[in-house]
Amino acid sequence: MPKAQRNFFNLTKFWQDNSLILKEVKSFRKIAILAVIFSFLAASFEGVSIGFLLSFLQKLTTPNQPIETGIGWVDMILTSNVWSISPIYRISLLILLSTWMRATFNYFSAIYTESAQLHLADSLHKLIFEQLQSLRLSYFSQTNSGELINIITTEIERTKQSFSGVAFLFTRILTVCVYFVVMFSLSWQLSIISVLIFALLGVGLSTLNKRVRETSFGISSANAKFTAIAVEFINGIRTVQAFSTQEFERQRFYQASTNQLNAAIKVVMAWTMVRPIAEGVATTALISLIVISFTTFTLPVASLLTFFFVLVRVIPNIQDINGTFAALNTLQGSLENIRGILQTHDKPYLRNGKLKFPGLKRSIDLVSVDFGYTADNLVLSNITLTIERGKTTALVGSSGAGKTTLADLIPRFYDPTQGQILVDGIDLQKLEINSFRRKMAIVSQDTFIFNASIRDNIAYGTTGASEAEIREVAKLANALEFIAQMPQGFDTNLGDRGVRLSGGQRQRIAIARALLRNPEILILDEATSALDSVSERLIQQSLDKLSQGKTVIAIAHRLSTIAKADKVVVLEQGRIVEQGRYQELLELKGKLWKYHKMQYEATQSD
Ligand SMILES: Nc1ncnc2c1ncn2[C@@H]1O[C@H](COP(=O)(O)OP(=O)(O)OP(=O)(O)O)[C@@H](O)[C@H]1O
Numbered sequence: 142m143p144k145a146q147r148n149f150f151n152l153t154k155f156w157q158d159n160s161l162i163l164k165e166v167k168s169f170r171k172i173a174i175l176a177v178i179f180s181f182l183a184a185s186f187e188g189v190s191i192g193f194l195l196s197f198l199q200k201l202t203t204p205n206q207p208i209e210t211g212i213g214w215v216d217m218i219l220t221s222n223v224w225s226i227s228p229i230y231r232i233s234l235l236i237l238l239s240t241w242m243r244a245t246f247n248y249f250s251a252i253y254t255e256s257a258q259l260h261l262a263d264s265l266h267k268l269i270f271e272q273l274q275s276l277r278l279s280y281f282s283q284t285n286s287g288e289l290i291n292i293i294t295t296e297i298e299r300t301k302q303s304f305s306g307v308a309f310l311f312t313r314i315l316t317v318c319v320y321f322v323v324m325f326s327l328s329w330q331l332s333i334i335s336v337l338i339f340a341l342l343g344v345g346l347s348t349l350n351k352r353v354r355e356t357s358f359g360i361s362s363a364n365a366k367f368t369a370i371a372v373e374f375i376n377g378i379r380t381v382q383a384f385s386t387q388e389f390e391r392q393r394f395y396q397a398s399t400n401q402l403n404a405a406i407k408v409v410m411a412w413t414m415v416r417p418i419a420e421g422v423a424t425t426a427l428i429s430l431i432v433i434s435f436t437t438f439t440l441p442v443a444s445l446l447t448f449f450f451v452l453v454r455v456i457p458n459i460q461d462i463n464g465t466f467a468a469l470n471t472l473q474g475s476l477e478n479i480r481g482i483l484q485t486h487d488k489p490y491l492r493n494g495k496l497k498f499p500g501l502k503r504s505i506d507l508v509s510v511d512f513g514y515t516a517d518n519l520v521l522s523n524i525t526l527t528i529e530r531g532k533t534t535a536l537v538g539s540s541g542a543g544k545t546t547l548a549d550l551i552p553r554f555y556d557p558t559q560g561q562i563l564v565d566g567i568d569l570q571k572l573e574i575n576s577f578r579r580k581m582a583i584v585s586q587d588t589f590i591f592n593a594s595i596r597d598n599i600a601y602g603t604t605g606a607s608e609a610e611i612r613e614v615a616k617l618a619n620a621l622e623f624i625a626q627m628p629q630g631f632d633t634n635l636g637d638r639g640v641r642l643s644g645g646q647r648q649r650i651a652i653a654r655a656l657l658r659n660p661e662i663l664i665l666d667e668a669t670s671a672l673d674s675v676s677e678r679l680i681q682q683s684l685d686k687l688s689q690g691k692t693v694i695a696i697a698h699r700l701s702t703i704a705k706a707d708k709v710v711v712l713e714q715g716r717i718v719e720q721g722r723y724q725e726l727l728e729l730k731g732k733l734w735k736y737h738k739m740q741y742e743a744t745q746s747d
Pocket residue numbers: 282514515520538539540541542543544545546547
């Protein structure tokens with residue numbers, strides 16, 4: 142049986158399947174226990190007040206008869222001579238008291254159930270965040286961000302409801318047990334017949350519940366697709382407008398929304414059917430019982446009345462139980478999605494080392510390194526390369542040759558599939574990765590600009606930077622001039638992903654951010670690609686200054702930016718084809734010479 146088919150009736154399986162989520166209840170167990178206790182007390186007092194109400198009605202209709210509820214201790218209280226007020230007032234007072242008690246318990250039960258739900262959502266948010274933080278980049282390149290957002294928002298919201306569902310279910314089951322005890326004390330024969338009827342009803346309804354469960358997976362996947370399309374549409378709005386694909390996007394969006402609607406309607410159709418069917422069958426059972434009891438069993442009228450009165454109370458409770466099972470089943474898809482993100486066996490984690498990185502002394506060495514994003518396709522083959530401390534190593538090659546991939550191996554965004562990376566002779570995987578990354582700065586083609594002020598964006602990742610230091614790096618990155626022209630200077634908010642900046646401005650902020658870290662190791666991936674030639678020259682000068690004494694790995698298409706590098710490494714289809722000083726390689730008249738000639742000719746024709 143596939144996991145998805147397991148249901149709420151099988152509590153062991155339910156626990157096993159959802160233990161990753163249920164474990165979280167531990168962090169707010171006091172609130173959860175109080176929620177259950179108060180819900181139970183509220184439900185019990187509902188039963189108590191009904192009992193008193195029955196006695197009240199009896200007393201009104203037959204005032205001369207002694208009070209007989211069929212439950213000894215209640216009768217004793219009501220008929221006791223210790224009290225000086227008349228029985229009808231005693232019952233009224235008891236009804237009032239029990240109703241107020243029930244209302245109070247209901248109030249606390251609502252508070253604790255709601256808080257428990259909110260705590261569950263909060264714990265799941267944080268748990269998923271920790272999980273995402275510990276995963277490698279490769280997980281994110283294979284997962285749709287819209288689907289992840291859907292899980293963190295919608296699916297957690299839906300899962301949250303399952304807590305109140307389970308608490309409600311628990312109290313209803315306990316209440317029904319209490320009612321059954323009363324019923325058995327009144328007539329065991331009638332009770333057995335009732336239990337049998339309810340059991341048959343339960344078995345019949347489980348088929349319906351299975352259908353509800355199946356439909357719930359449809360709604361989860363429709364929600365995920367809808368969020369993914371919505372996120373993509375918002376993120377890609379520039380491209381949508383530029384390519385006039387509004388109609389195409391409209392169709393995609395409308396279709397996803399309609400699919401979501403249809404999936405939700407299927408769930409509603411399936412689960413709303415459970416309650417009326419349960420109601421119809423239960424009422425039929427009740428009428429049959431009345432007929433059987435009048436013709437077969439002889440019971441005192443008061444007991445028979447109480448029995449049926451209790452039975453009448455049991456039925457809506459049983460309906461509630463079935464209804465809640467059905468409602469919980471509609472949440473199965475969400476639970477499955479959250480489980481999917483939390484389970485660990487199928488995800489790539491970074492195995493962190495223990496050694497603190499004290500700073501680079503000699504070199505970073507790549508020894509016979511192979512790497513592929515997938516097992517069957519190597520992107521880097523047999524890379525052996527020494528990146529010397531304090532020197533600039535430039536990576537050159539055609540688009541797709543593997544330059545970025547090679548640079549990504551240094552901060553361990555990915556690990557080699559074969560071979561080793563040694564940092565001063567120590568395997569990189571043995572280093573505590575954050576101690577290594579803290580000594581490093583990366584300026585890449587797609588540096589992320591946060592929806593925060595310019596100041597916060599520059600200071601991102603560097604704690605305790607002073608105003609003067611931030612200004613200084615902005616000046617060095619040639620950014621001071623455009624920042625001064627912004628409406629609120631350094632306080633200007635940059636908007637989502639820095640939409641309020643030009644490409645070149647974004648890059649200068651990224652460079653300032655890297656400068657502020659004062660890194661030992663600097664990775665520059667096309668760091669000056671979005672700049673005009675004047676800005677490029679200015680930035681190149683500041684990068685040259687920044688690079689002095691630092692270990693730099695620079696990737697550049699424009700050879701002019703790396704002409705002064707200490708070592709140039711030429712990559713071709715994932716292999717190193719040449720390495721040496723720029724001039725030496727030119728004299729070889731090999732690959733670099735070809736690139737050089739091509740770029741020189743291109744510049745001439747410009
Ligand atoms: N996350 C990824 N998953 C799968 N394949 C990838 C991924 N990133 C890059 N590749 C593939 O790896 C190969 C090398 O890409 P890489 O980005 O390293 O090249 P590059 O030399 O930096 O190119 P460019 O100069 O265009 O930036 C390409 O064929 C690319 O399609």
